Amino acid sequence: MMGEFAVELDVNAFDLRPGIPPDGISREKASAGRTYPPGYVDNLLQTARDSGIAMTRPTLIPNTRKAHEATEFAKDAGRLLPFHRAVFRAYWEREENIGDIDILCRVAEECGIDAGGLRQALSDGRYSSRVEEQIAWARAAAITGVPTFIFDERFALVGAQEYEVFRDVAKRVIRSKGQGTSRREG
Numbered sequence: 001m002m003g004e005f006a007v008e009l010d011v012n013a014f015d016l017r018p019g020i021p022p023d024g025i026s027r028e029k030a031s032a033g034r035t036y037p038p039g040y041v042d043n044l045l046q047t048a049r050d051s052g053i054a055m056t057r058p059t060l061i062p063n064t065r066k067a068h069e070a071t072e073f074a075k076d077a078g079r080l081l082p083f084h085r086a087v088f089r090a091y092w093e094r095e096e097n098i099g100d101i102d103i104l105c106r107v108a109e110e111c112g113i114d115a116g117g118l119r120q121a122l123s124d125g126r127y128s129s130r131v132e133e134q135i136a137w138a139r140a141a142a143i144t145g146v147p148t149f150i151f152d153e154r155f156a157l158v159g160a161q162e163y164e165v166f167r168d169v170a171k172r173v174i175r176s177k178g179q180g181t182s183r184r185e186g
Contacts, residue, residue: 005170011084013068013134016146017061024062024099047160055092062099065131070104072127073118074111082111
């Protein structure tokens, strides 16, 4: 999308499962009693493969609070996209616990981010209030799923979508700007 359109991407924290313990929780325990439509998970994994992502279903659902704080550190270091992609791969492809500070620091270092500085920031809680503000904003905006993509503060796409859906929304945003539309909706 960024290669086709002049898009600015920002990543914000969202706590999909509040209350997950600091060490995470097993997917089995978290999913107890939950059912998916037939073929849902297989389709999701196939869609990822078709997009070049070797996605798995990790057995641990981590507490992502520290990962969100680390993302804020990466933003300030000017390394948001490489870090965001690397954390995604660490969790979804390598099944690493992205709630673990050692893993986050290793991933950061691999992205050219000061791992020692990150460790200190996480220890100090330097980005905790920024993450809390983002989570509060998401709740107030009635966001309930991840990923949620918001275009021009007016269009929202929730969940994994085909590229054509993103292209269609981007074209709508461009057309509306060409017509002078600047209406904002909460």
